[in-house]
Amino acid sequence: MESLSWWHTIRFSPEVATLGRCDPSALTDAYLLDTIDFRGKDVLDIGCWDGFQSFYAEARGARRVVGIDDTSQRPDGAAAREFTKRKLRSGVEFVECNVYDVSLDRLGSFDIVMMFGVLYHLIHPMLGVEKACSVAKSDVLLASYVMLTDQSVPWCVLFPGRELCDDDSNWSGVNASWVRAALDIQGFAVDREQPYNTNYRTFHARRTRNEHTENPMLNAFRDTRLFLR
Ligand SMILES: C[S@@+](CC[C@H](N)C(=O)[O-])C[C@H]1O[C@@H](n2cnc3c(N)ncnc32)[C@H](O)[C@@H]1O
Numbered sequence: 001m002e003s004l005s006w007w008h009t010i011r012f013s014p015e016v017a018t019l020g021r022c023d024p025s026a027l028t029d030a031y032l033l034d035t036i037d038f039r040g041k042d043v044l045d046i047g048c049w050d051g052f053q054s055f056y057a058e059a060r061g062a063r064r065v066v067g068i069d070d071t072s073q074r075p076d077g078a079a080a081r082e083f084t085k086r087k088l089r090s091g092v093e094f095v096e097c098n099v100y101d102v103s104l105d106r107l108g109s110f111d112i113v114m115m116f117g118v119l120y121h122l123i124h125p126m127l128g129v130e131k132a133c134s135v136a137k138s139d140v141l142l143a144s145y146v147m148l149t150d151q152s153v154p155w156c157v158l159f160p161g162r163e164l165c166d167d168d169s170n171w172s173g174v175n176a177s178w179v180r181a182a183l184d185i186q187g188f189a190v191d192r193e194q195p196y197n198t199n200y201r202t203f204h205a206r207r208t209r210n211e212h213t214e215n216p217m218l219n220a221f222r223d224t225r226l227f228l229r
Helices: 024-030 052-059 076-088 125-134 176-185 216-220
Strands: 042-046 064-069 093-096 110-116 136-147 156-158 172-175 188-196 200-207
Touching: 024 052, 024 188, 042 052, 052 064, 052 076, 052 110, 064 076, 076 093, 110 125, 125 136, 125 176, 136 172, 136 176, 172 176, 176 188, 176 200
Parallel strands: 042 064, 042 110, 064 093, 110 136
Antiparallel strands: 136 200, 156 172, 188 200
């Protein structure tokens, strides 16, 4: 366990825990996890890294949990989550998959889709939201870095270099208004928001309509249908 790199502190017993850099007790609140009823639900965790949120959903009664990640960005995550899976005798399914490759054909559909800390890593954030929503039957939990300036319009900025946190894997800065609008386009209405760490926010959205059949705008223009499957 000590030879692996951990983002989250995952506790196996009162005496044994991983040497994570992030305190999960703060995360359940930040990510609204404690407000979600996972019992009997099918759950997808996009960008699962070491799997903390996947294991959390499973421990709270989820029926099926799939965690996906493109590990080219965080190669340490795969070994850490497989170690934890064995240790917990967990049934979480981990799949190497980029969010852009998410589809009903590849993964099936889920009651709850979680996408925490991924949006700002995406050069195509709208496509990321669309992909997450495309396999979500009822709930989407999305947590992201958000820009705190002008909220009167949905906007998104590109970070071509290391402008955000001196990290060149960060590409996009959206404001909260953008997240709400992007989810709304895909048929989801935000019903709860939780700010945390100043610039971060979790959005809990519920499906209000079937976006592709009931949103005439999405059906009318080819550019919004390019990636739909
Ligand atoms: C900041 S970490 C967040 C980890 C975890 N979800 C959390 O909130 O603590 C971002 C994760 O998203 C993954 N990731 C980044 N871009 C991705 C993409 N295009 N598709 C799938 N996973 C991606 C990274 O590999 C990393 O594990």
